[in-house]
Amino acid sequence: MxxxxxxxxxxxxxxxxxxxxxxxxxxxxxxxxxxxxxxxxxxxxxxxxxxxxxxxxxxxxxxxxxxxxxxxxxxxxxxxxxxxxxxxxxxxxxxxxxxxxxxxxxxxxxxxxxxxxxxxxxxxxxxxxxxxxxxxxxxxxxxxxxxxxxxxxxxxxxxxxxxxxxxxxxxxxxxxxxxxxxxxxxxxxxxxxxxxxxxxxxxxxxxxxxxxxxxxxPDELKKAFGELTVIEISVANPKPGIEEFLEEFTEGSILVKNNKVRIHVRGYESSLPKIVESLLKNGVKIVQVSIAEPTLEDVFLKLTGRGLGE
Missing domain, CATH: 3.40.50.300 (P-loop containing nucleotide triphosphate hydrolases)
Incomplete structure (x- = not known):
C-alpha cells in the first residue's frame, strides 16, 4: 500500500x-x-x-x-x-x-x-x-x-x-x-x-x-536530459536580449539568471567558440566558461521552455 x-x-x-x-x-x-x-x-x-x-x-x-x-x-x-x-x-x-x-x-x-x-x-x-x-x-x-x-x-x-x-x-x-x-x-x-x-x-x-x-x-530526470550539454558562462554585464543573439547556436534552451548564462547545446565543441564570439561581439564581458552538469532546473527548462523562477 x-x-x-x-x-x-x-x-x-x-x-x-x-x-x-x-x-x-x-x-x-x-x-x-x-x-x-x-x-x-x-x-x-x-x-x-x-x-x-x-x-x-x-x-x-x-x-x-x-x-x-x-x-x-x-x-x-x-x-x-x-x-x-x-x-x-x-x-x-x-x-x-x-x-x-x-x-x-x-x-x-x-x-x-x-x-x-x-x-x-x-x-x-x-x-x-x-x-x-x-x-x-x-x-x-x-x-x-x-x-x-x-x-x-x-x-x-x-x-x-x-x-x-x-x-x-x-x-x-x-x-x-x-x-x-x-x-x-x-x-x-x-x-x-x-x-x-x-x-x-x-x-x-x-x-x-x-x-x-x-x-x-533526481538522477533519472537529469539523465533524461539526453545528449544536450550545458554550457555555463559567468558574465560581468548581462545585457537585455542576450537570449536573442545566442538563440541560433542552441538546440535546447537558454536561461539567464543573475550573472550566469546557461545554454543547452548539442555538440558543444563546435558551438562554444561561436557562442563566445557572439557574446564578445555584442559587448558582453566574459568572466568564466565551464561545462556544467544538468540540474533539475535544466530539465524543467527543457520540458517547458522557461526557468523555475519565471
Whole structure:
C-alpha cells in the first residue's frame, strides 16, 4: 500500500484550471517533492491531499483511506505545515505545542513526553519559554514542524518549507527532514527550489500549469536530459536580449539568471567558440566558461521552455 495515492485529480477556480487530471503515488518512507514555479498548482494539490479543499474530480487516499469519504480518519495520519505561519505570536513555544496537542485529544502525560521529545529533536530547548513573536524565521519553522508532528503522524506534508530562510537555516531544516525519513516518516514536499528537491528527494514530480509533466528520481530526470550539454558562462554585464543573439547556436534552451548564462547545446565543441564570439561581439564581458552538469532546473527548462523562477 502506498502512503499517498492521487488519481485523476482536477480542480477549477472559475475559468482557471488549477489542476488537470493529476495522478501520482508516494511510497511509504520516501521524501517526494513536487517541484514547480509559483502558480503551478502545488499548494492547491497539497490542500486537496490534506482534505482542506475538495477535488472537482478524482480521488486521494492516505494509507488506503479515501480522504473524501473519511476525512477525519485520513487527517489523523497527516502532519501539515502550510506556507503561512501556523503558530501564535502571543503564546510561547511550549504553549503552542500544548494547544495543538489538545486538538488531537492527547492526555497530559502523552503531551509532555511527546513535546519534550520534539523540543529536544528540533533544537528548541532554549526557546520554548520565549514568546513566538521573538523567534527568527528558522525557529518559527521548527516550532511549526513540532506542532505538526505532535500527534506522531505517519505522513508529513510541507508547503515551501524553507521560503524566507537564510542558507544556513535552510540546511539545518534539511537535516531535520532527512532525520524524519530515517525514522520511517513519509514526506511530501512542495518546493520551487531546485537544489532542495535535488538534495532531499527520493523522487520528484515536476508540475507546471496544473499538470505533472515528469516523475522520477533526481538522477533519472537529469539523465533524461539526453545528449544536450550545458554550457555555463559567468558574465560581468548581462545585457537585455542576450537570449536573442545566442538563440541560433542552441538546440535546447537558454536561461539567464543573475550573472550566469546557461545554454543547452548539442555538440558543444563546435558551438562554444561561436557562442563566445557572439557574446564578445555584442559587448558582453566574459568572466568564466565551464561545462556544467544538468540540474533539475535544466530539465524543467527543457520540458517547458522557461526557468523555475519565471
Amino acid at each position: 502506498d502512503a499517498i495515492s492521487v488519481k485523476g485529480v482536477s480542480k477549477h477556480f472559475k475559468d482557471v484550471t488549477a489542476l488537470d487530471n493529476v495522478t501520482f503515488n508516494v511510497r511509504k518512507g520516501e521524501i517526494f517533492s513536487l517541484l514547480g514555479p509559483n502558480g503551478a498548482g502545488k499548494t492547491t494539490l497539497l490542500k486537496i491531499i490534506c482534505g482542506i479543499l475538495p477535488p472537482d474530480s478524482g480521488e486521494v487516499k492516505i494509507l488506503g483511506i479515501n480522504v473524501s469519504e473519511k476525512p477525519f480518519e485520513a487527517k489523523r495520519k497527516i502532519g501539515y505545515v502550510p506556507q503561512e505561519s501556523i503558530v501564535y505570536d502571543k503564546l510561547n513555544g511550549w504553549e503552542n505545542i500544548v494547544f495543538y496537542a489538545s486538538l488531537y485529544g492527547l492526555s497530559s502525560s502523552q503531551i509532555r513526553s511527546r513535546a519534550e521529545e520534539l523540543i529536544r529533536r528540533l533544537g528548541l530547548e532554549n526557546h520554548v519559554k520565549k514568546l513566538v513573536k521573538t523567534y527568527s524565521g528558522g525557529l518559527r519553522k521548527r516550532l511549526s514542524l513540532a506542532v505538526s508532528l505532535i500527534h506522531d503522524p505517519e505522513i508529513l506534508i510541507l508547503d515551501e518549507p524553507t521560503v524566507g530562510l537564510d542558507p544556513s537555516a535552510r540546511r539545518e531544516f534539511w537535516k531535520i527532514i532527512e532525520g524524519l525519513r530515517e525514522d520511517g516518516v513519509t514526506v511530501l514536499m512542495a518546493t520551487h527550489y531546485m537544489e532542495e528537491a535535488d538534495v532531499l528527494s527520493d523522487r520528484v514530480a515536476i508540475i507546471n500549469e496544473g499538470k505533472i509533466i515528469a516523475i522520477g528520481s
